[in-house]
Amino acid sequence: MNTAKLEVPEMVPVLIVGGGPVGLGLSLELAYRGIRCMLIDQGDGVVRLSKMGHVSVRSMEHCRRWGVAEAVRNCGFPTDYPLNQIFCTSLNGQHVATIEYPSIADEPSGNFSPEKKQRCPQLWFDPILARAAEATEEVMVRYDSRLVEFSQDADGVTAVIEDTHTGQRGEVRAQYMVACDGSGSAVRRALGIVLQGDAVLSYSTGIYFTASDLLKHHKMGPGTRYWMIGEEGTWGNLTVVDAKDIWRLTITGSKEKVEAKDFDADAWLRRCLGRDDIEYSITAVLPWRRSRLVADRFGEGRVFLAGDACHVNAPNGGYGMNTGLGDAVDIGWKLAAVLQGWGGPGLLDSYEIERKPVAQRNVDAAAINFGLTRPAVSYAHVEEDGPEGEVTRERLAAAMTANTRQEWETYGVHLGYRYEGSPIVIADGTAEPEDHLSDYVPIARPGHRAPHIELADGSSILDLFGQGFVLLCFGDIDATSVNRWVNAAAERHIPLKIEPIGDTAAASLYACRNVLVRPDGHVAWRGDVLDFDAGEVLDIVAGRTGSIDGYCPEADKLSGAAA
Structure with missing residues (x-):
């Protein structure tokens, strides 16, 4: 050394x-x-x-x-590339189903985020x-x-x-x-x-490869993922990387460990492509373990x-x-x-x-989601022409399209998480809404991500958050009470910005006259009144003092008339 x-x-x-x-x-x-x-x-x-x-x-x-x-x-990544989910036996084999999702350019601007x-x-x-x-x-x-x-x-x-x-x-x-x-x-x-959890859901293998203009050499059309199906079930998936030459084929595997020396990457890749005359170059073959830990x-x-x-x-x-x-x-x-x-x-x-x-x-x-890609139905004859194959593919199409919505429609997963019971969040007594993984309902309840809304000047309310705490004040401002917040924050050197919001739609969405948003954009507290010890609230949300079961000691008063 x-x-x-x-x-x-x-x-x-x-x-x-x-x-x-x-x-x-x-x-x-x-x-x-x-x-x-x-x-x-x-x-x-x-x-x-x-x-x-x-x-x-x-x-x-x-x-x-x-x-x-x-x-x-x-x-x-091309913004006009459709993000479809395609189910097939190979890129040049039998088509089972397509779930159409728009390209990034064509996806409508949602009401949930800027x-x-x-x-x-x-x-x-x-x-x-x-x-x-x-x-x-x-x-x-x-x-x-x-x-x-x-x-x-x-x-x-x-x-x-x-x-x-x-x-x-x-x-x-x-x-x-x-x-x-x-x-x-x-x-x-x-x-x-x-x-802790499940160390092995399956032993899978990733085949990273390039194939020049692959879309020109198959009949399934553009997609962000191609699910590969055989009589044994869903055996793998092909994922787009650059929408042109670079791809990743994942072989699902089983709970039996994959030994690299026994793995024939070329055979699996040829099965995926469905033709032997497509040129490709394998970049890497990486066995890995699918887990829940x-x-x-x-x-x-x-x-x-x-x-x-x-x-x-x-x-x-x-x-x-x-x-x-x-x-x-x-x-x-x-x-x-x-x-x-x-x-x-x-x-x-x-x-x-x-x-x-x-x-x-x-x-x-x-x-x-992993389990839903392998529905418990018969896959017999899925790769065959003729009536029996058509019946199997119709049955699989119904099962596959119904099962995979949660995996690809994910507003709930990414925007709907909340910090329930956090000691630095002051609960307002409202019931916790359903945590739906696909659907998202905007809500300014403490612990949740402060919801987006476009303000009158065209900006997002989210752009107000980030540096320190932000106290949103909807409607008329009680200057005396607000000054108590400003002074209490200054005494503690806690960064706090007061933001008057005159937008009635925003006031309706946030459901209280006053909403305190953390530096990470999550709601820390909300209420209709400010005539209490602001320092006590700031001490809790800044981790300076504890709260009881997520509530401030003056929880009833602090929660105001939260909806």
């Missing part, structure tokens, strides 16, 4: 381990809040394979705050985030650097980092560390944190886990990376608040309380 010392900063506020989309997203969240951080990754920063391609509408809202949404929208979901393969998404991070003054990105070991005490974390090329090592002191180092997280293992803890002391390090999703539905970005935003604003001196000790404690139920919900939904 090279004994020369690796040059690293002696102290950073936050050390991020792992430079995938979650680690990069966290670095941007911290930079947005003026917090310096160092991100290390043992890779070279080049993304060679696209394991994800779906950027959810909520993730796009985060990208909007970070200033990268336009780059994601213009990443290179953004739309995007197709942006990881080949492009990660570099967009990396360029933005490297362009900030707050983020230091170091590739080819691995975490060797770490220890923590009451005041911070000491990490030993090694240059993977030279072997040189250096020691970094950080106030906090966040591990975004994937499902095999070395940090998680070092902390003795275990993953959530960590029993999301951190210990000054070290936290985010993304796949604390929840492992089946890819069905594209929830994994998007859930991870939600983790990054939640822990990011809370770390910033504590480092800036206005966040209390309860703020960081609330990270696991808020995010673990969301992670469990999403890994469960993905596992259900």
Whole structure:
């Protein structure tokens, strides 16, 4: 080993381990809040394979705050490419069904968000985030650097980092560390944190390949995913990457472990293509394990886990990376608040309380989606011409199209999650609405994402949120009461902005005269009156004092006439 010392900063506020989309997203969240951080990754920063391609509408809202949404929208994926789901026996075999979904350009602008979901393969998404991070003054990105070991005490974390090329090592002191180092997280293992759930839903294999202008060589038409069906059932799926030459074929597999030496990638690929004369080049063949797992803890002391390090999703539905970005935003604003001196000790404690139920919900939904792609009906004769094959395909078409809506219509998953029972959310006594994974009903109930509405000037109300807390005041403002809020926030150095909203539609949607929105865009409190101790509310939502069962001690008065 090279004994020369690796040059690293002696102290950073936050050390991020792992430079995938979650680690990069966290670095941007911290930079947005003026917090310096160092991100290390043992890779070279080049993304060679696209394991994800779906950027959810909520993730796009985060990208909007970070200033990268336009780059994601213009990443290179054709906006006129239909996002259909196609079920077939091969690209040149029997057609079973098509669920038509519009292209990004043709998808109507929804009432739910100023953004739309995007197709942006990881080949492009990660570099967009990396360029933005490297362009900030707050983020230091170091590739080819691995975490060797770490220890923590009451005041911070000491990490030993090694240059993977030279072997040189250096020691970094950080106030906090966040591990975004994937499902095999070395940090998680070092902390003795275990993953709980189903370790094996199936052993699958990804075949990454290129085939020039593949759409010209098959008869199924453009789609974002092609489900491959044989008499044994759904055996795989072909996923679009760049909508032209780059593709990923996933062989579903079973609970029997796949041995690479026994896997014939060419045979599976030829079966998918349905013709032997289509030229292709295999980039990589990667066996992997489809799981449903959530960590029993999301951190210990000054070290936290985010993304796949604390929840492992089946890819069905594209929830994994998007859930991870939600983790990054939640822990990011809370770390910033504590480092800036206005966040209390309860703020960081609330990270696991808020995010673990969301992670469990999403890994469960993905596992259900996986099961729905394999309906328990007969697949006999599905690949045959003639009446028997037609009857089978009609039966499968009905089952497949009915089963897969949850996986592809996901407003509920991405916008409808809520932080029920959070100690930094003041409940208003209203009943929790149904948590529907497909359908989303906008609501400004405490714990929920503050809903989007377009204001009179054409802007989104979401653009008011981000830097500190925002008190939305609908209707006439009680200047005396508002001043008490401003003074209480100033005394505690809590960033607070007062936003008068004269829009009657917005007032109706938010359902109370006053709504307090957190830096992450979730509602912290709402009520019709302000004539109480504002400091008590601010202490709770900033984690400075505890609440009882999610309620403020003056809950009845604070809830006002919330609808």
